[in-house]
Amino acid sequence: MKVLPFKIPKPSNAALLFQVDSGSLYGFLHQHKEVQISLIIKGEGTLLVGDAVHTYRAGDVIIIGGQQPHVFRNTDTSAMMHSVFFSVEAFGDLFLQLDEGKGIGDFYAFAKAGFKTTTTPALNILFQSIASAQGMHKLKHFIDLVAVLQVAKGEHLSQFVQDKMLSEKEGKKMSAIFEYSLENYRRQITLNDVAEVATMTPNAFCKYFKKRTNKTYFRFLMELRVEKSCELLLTSKELPVAVVAEQSGFQTLSHFNRTFKELKGTVPTQFRGQ
Numbered sequence: 001m002k003v004l005p006f007k008i009p010k011p012s013n014a015a016l017l018f019q020v021d022s023g024s025l026y027g028f029l030h031q032h033k034e035v036q037i038s039l040i041i042k043g044e045g046t047l048l049v050g051d052a053v054h055t056y057r058a059g060d061v062i063i064i065g066g067q068q069p070h071v072f073r074n075t076d077t078s079a080m081m082h083s084v085f086f087s088v089e090a091f092g093d094l095f096l097q098l099d100e101g102k103g104i105g106d107f108y109a110f111a112k113a114g115f116k117t118t119t120t121p122a123l124n125i126l127f128q129s130i131a132s133a134q135g136m137h138k139l140k141h142f143i144d145l146v147a148v149l150q151v152a153k154g155e156h157l158s159q160f161v162q163d164k165m166l167s168e169k170e171g172k173k174m175s176a177i178f179e180y181s182l183e184n185y186r187r188q189i190t191l192n193d194v195a196e197v198a199t200m201t202p203n204a205f206c207k208y209f210k211k212r213t214n215k216t217y218f219r220f221l222m223e224l225r226v227e228k229s230c231e232l233l234l235t236s237k238e239l240p241v242a243v244v245a246e247q248s249g250f251q252t253l254s255h256f257n258r259t260f261k262e263l264k265g266t267v268p269t270q271f272r273g274q
Contacts, residue, residue: 015090016142018131022080025072029175034085035111036064037145039119039127043079044235046227047072048178049114050158051213053224055231061119063149065112065161069174073182075231082127084142100143107146114157115149123148159214173198174212185224185249191217225249226263229256233272241268 017034029048044057049070056062056072064070066087072079088096088108095101126148129141180197181189194217195205209217229248232239239247245256245268260268 015086016130016138017085019083019085020080020131021083024077025074025079025081029069029071029171029178031067031069032085033066034087035066035108036062036083036085037149038062038064038081038083039123041080041082043074043076043081044231045072045074045079046182046231047157048182050161051215051220052158053220053227054116054157055227055234056116057234059119061117061123061149061152061154062157063111063115064157065114066108068112068114068158068161069171070114075235082131084127084130084145086142103143103146103150107150110150112161113159115152115154116157117149117152117154120148173208177209177217181221181224185221185228186247187249188251189221221249222259223263226260229260229268230264230271233268237272241272244268 025043025045038061040056040058040060040062042058044055047054047056047062047070049064050068072081086104088105091101091104096105123145126141126145130138130145133141176197177194180194184193191202191205195202198205198208200208206217209215209220213220225248229244229250232244232247233241236244241256242253245253248256250256250259257267260266260271264271266274
């Protein structure tokens with residue numbers, strides 16, 4: 001699987017596109033120049049964006065920066081997502097310099113690394129308003145949406161900011177690494193294993209991955225395993241924490257608890273009870 005350049009089907013005379021996705025979400029690693037603001041209406045799954053992996057569920061609002069490689073992997077076929085797409089170029093430099101437009105330019109920069117927050121009644125209304133409005137009314141609701149999101153509490157999605165479209169060769173290599181990790185995180189993965197997937201020597205692979213993601217591969221793998229454990233903690237509440245740890249690729253419960261607290265700031269049992 002390679003990173004697919006994805007063209008958003010936006011009319012040439014429109015600055016915004018509102019889109020509804022349902023069933024199985026677009027399950028291929030892809031990138032587009034537009035910023036994507038998505039509200040998860042129902043469903044849950046795994047989001048891979050840039051160098052990071054996150055879980056998502058109904059009520060999450062996810063912002064993906066322009067040109068950031070990403071893929072949504074929902075766990076069933078009943079998912080639904082409402083999205084707003086926009087490119088900063090559509091507004092023009094003159095508008096972005098005005099007081100009314102400056103917030104859009106600031107938001108574009110804010111969105112580069114991605115962001116995840118939880119929806120509110122106000123955000124739900126703004127998504128619905130953008131979906132139904134036309135012309136200047138749609139633009140007004142969009143500016144209001146941007147203003148609310150800029151002060152929302154949440155977490156950044158990635159430390160890796162992709163400023164250009166990946167070449168086909170680069171896309172294939174990174175996709176193969178991520179796909180292999182998603183398929184095999186439950187078992188032991190050695191450096192030789194993943195280097196072979198990338199068709200590189202172990203030493204060359206370490207340098208390659210660190211340069212492109214600003215983290216080691218095994219740091220990425222630990223983050224993936226913790227995110228997968230979060231899915232199990234939230235969706236399979238009857239599973240003992242020790243079983244969650246094992247099914248997420250951790251060999252010992254103590255290592256799981258220690259890594260989970262480092263990345264999430266809390267222990268698995270407290271996370272499950274939130």
